[in-house]
Amino acid sequence: MKQPLLKVEGLRKHFGGLKAVDGVDFQVDRGEILGILGPNGAGKTVCFNMISGIYKPTGGRIFFDRARTDGLPPFRLAAMGLGRTFQIVKPFTSLTVLENVLVARGIAHYGRFRRIWGPWRSKDQVAAAMGILEQVGLAELAGRKAGLLPLGNLRRLEIARAMVVGRKLILLDESFSGLRHGEVSRLEDLIRTIRQMGITVLLIEHNLRVSMKLCDRIVVLDHGRKLAEGTAEQIQSNQQVIEAYLGRRRRKNAAGG
Amino acid sequence: MSGYLITIATIVVINAIVVCGLNVIVGYAGQISLGHAAFFGIGAYSAAILATKAGLSFWASLPMVVIISGLVGLLLGLPSLRVKEDFLAITTIGINFIVEAVFLYIPFFGGALGIGGIPRIYLFGLKLKGFSFFLLCLAFLVLVMLACWWFARCWAGLACFALREDEQAAASMGISPVRFKLLAFVVGTAMAGLAGALYAHYMRFISASDFSFPVSITLLSMLVLGGMGKLWAPLLGAAILGALPEIFRPLVEYRILFYTAVLLLMIRFQPSGLLGDDSLARKVLARVVPGGRS
Numbered sequence: 001m002k003q004p005l006l007k008v009e010g011l012r013k014h015f016g017g018l019k020a021v022d023g024v025d026f027q028v029d030r031g032e033i034l035g036i037l038g039p040n041g042a043g044k045t046v047c048f049n050m051i052s053g054i055y056k057p058t059g060g061r062i063f064f065d066r067a068r069t070d071g072l073p074p075f076r077l078a079a080m081g082l083g084r085t086f087q088i089v090k091p092f093t094s095l096t097v098l099e100n101v102l103v104a105r106g107i108a109h110y111g112r113f114r115r116i117w118g119p120w121r122s123k124d125q126v127a128a129a130m131g132i133l134e135q136v137g138l139a140e141l142a143g144r145k146a147g148l149l150p151l152g153n154l155r156r157l158e159i160a161r162a163m164v165v166g167r168k169l170i171l172l173d174e175s176f177s178g179l180r181h182g183e184v185s186r187l188e189d190l191i192r193t194i195r196q197m198g199i200t201v202l203l204i205e206h207n208l209r210v211s212m213k214l215c216d217r218i219v220v221l222d223h224g225r226k227l228a229e230g231t232a233e234q235i236q237s238n239q240q241v242i243e244a245y246l247g248r249r250r251r252k253n254a255a256g257g
Numbered sequence: 258m259s260g261y262l263i264t265i266a267t268i269v270v271i272n273a274i275v276v277c278g279l280n281v282i283v284g285y286a287g288q289i290s291l292g293h294a295a296f297f298g299i300g301a302y303s304a305a306i307l308a309t310k311a312g313l314s315f316w317a318s319l320p321m322v323v324i325i326s327g328l329v330g331l332l333l334g335l336p337s338l339r340v341k342e343d344f345l346a347i348t349t350i351g352i353n354f355i356v357e358a359v360f361l362y363i364p365f366f367g368g369a370l371g372i373g374g375i376p377r378i379y380l381f382g383l384k385l386k387g388f389s390f391f392l393l394c395l396a397f398l399v400l401v402m403l404a405c406w407w408f409a410r411c412w413a414g415l416a417c418f419a420l421r422e423d424e425q426a427a428a429s430m431g432i433s434p435v436r437f438k439l440l441a442f443v444v445g446t447a448m449a450g451l452a453g454a455l456y457a458h459y460m461r462f463i464s465a466s467d468f469s470f471p472v473s474i475t476l477l478s479m480l481v482l483g484g485m486g487k488l489w490a491p492l493l494g495a496a497i498l499g500a501l502p503e504i505f506r507p508l509v510e511y512r513i514l515f516y517t518a519v520l521l522l523m524i525r526f527q528p529s530g531l532l533g534d535d536s537l538a539r540k541v542l543a544r545v546v547p548g549g550r551s
Binding site for chain 1: 410411412413414415416418419423425426427428429430431432433434437440534
């Protein structure tokens with residue numbers, strides 16, 4: 001049987017009385033693009049933050065690459081090959097675009113005391129970082145301070161960093177939000193390229209149309225619970241999903257008519 | 258050079274070494290510290306005690322002094338680096354007062370009388386004083402600046418820069434926040450310890466008030482004035498804030514007021530310091546040297 005790359009079992013996160021995530025199960029198979037969909041406050045980002053180690057789950061278990069990882073700190077998960085982006089972008093603003101990617105390239109050094117004393121601005125490192133920047137289309141801006149970039153480029157920069165760290169799995173947290181139309185299609189191509197490189201992608205998306213086009217499978221969350229799971233077609237025709245997104249007008253109309 | 262000038266220059270160089278250490282903690286790793294004088298003091302007291310009570314020479318005690326300062330930095334850094342920003346600032350102020358009180362009230366450290374009779378430093382049988390002592394301090398400053406230069410170019414330094422900019426993003430790239438902040442803290446406090454040893458053997462008498470909270474503020478002012486995170490900032494800041502009180506000797510009573518004014522003016526008009534990326538000095542320099550490195 002094929003082993004899933006990421007498996008989440010009965011995942012719960014409560015903030016006081018608020019059940020942000022309340023018993024969610026799903027798994028991500030190697031090489032697929034899985035989308036997590038849901039309205040605002042459905043618990044998507046909280047799920048991401050638990051998978052990437054920022055939050056400790058209140059309950060449930062997370063398995064990444066066959067190891068149990070719930071409760072591990074973010075830097076350990078990163079070292080295991082999990083890269084992520086943030087919904088609110090977090091660039092290293094006073095560093096250049098190139099240096100931002102080089103920070104990510106340090107993933108091979110930060111874990112060992114003896115390896116942190118080597119120089120980071122070596123020819124090989126810069127060449128490798130430039131390669132990544134070319135892939136995401138930021139090569140011309142390599143010397144620019146990251147703080148000066150517009151949002152679309154910052155999202156690409158975050159993906160570039162995540163591509164370096166995420167040798168196995170990349171989590172993209174609403175990477176499409178706030179982008180113009182042309183930027184959206186370029187980003188879609190980039191995500192497909194990432195998958196072709198053999199990296200698994202788990203993405204949160206708000207935009208139905210984008211996720212329907214891009215994802216192999218979709219998990220829909222609402223109020224901290226899993227509402228539905230399946231292919232784009234299955235999700236599109238799922239009555240509960242339609243209700244969560246569009247409200248109950250249809251049924252009301254049906255009842256009224 | 259006259260003795261007067263050499264004295265001022267020596268103090269400037271010693272201060273520059275302490276501020277280099279502060280630069281690693283505040284400028285590189287972004288961890289605000291308002292208690293750096295405590296570690297300067299720990300170095301000075303360790304050197305003084307090892308020299309007067311254990312009878313060790315400066316050279317024999319120096320490695321121990323640096324290790325003691327670094328270890329105490331590690332110990333005090335553990336709890337304080339788990340808090341952030343304002344809380345870290347307050348915690349480090351607290352550390353400064355506690356360390357000063359320990360020097361002042363524990364008889365082993367000489368109490369209010371401090372420690373006197375610290376011997377001079379000998380090098381190859383030569384007694385170092387005046388200009389030769391200044392050269393020794395300068396040699397150590399060069400070493401410390403080389404260490405800072407290298408730190409900014411190795412992965413550990415890059416990790417610290419990333420932490421300074423955004424801790425969560427840095428952690429998602431495999432950087433352990435606690436580990437690298439502590440590393441910066443240990444490197445910074447060890448440098449302060451080294452400067453403390455030089456200070457003790459230069460003054461030959463030290464007391465707790467030499468390392469009080471206002472000294473920490475002065476050290477931070479030097480760094481802010483020079484430009485946080487810049488290699489030459491500690492020397493520039495220490496030189497300006499060391500020389501100005503001498504030039505304005507009649508106003509010495511107002512020195513703290515003056516420092517405060519400089520700090521406020523810098524924060525308002527040159528927030529990145531004299532050597533900062535968008536500072537006046539750099540703009541002028543860029544115009545004079547077209548295509549020069551910024």
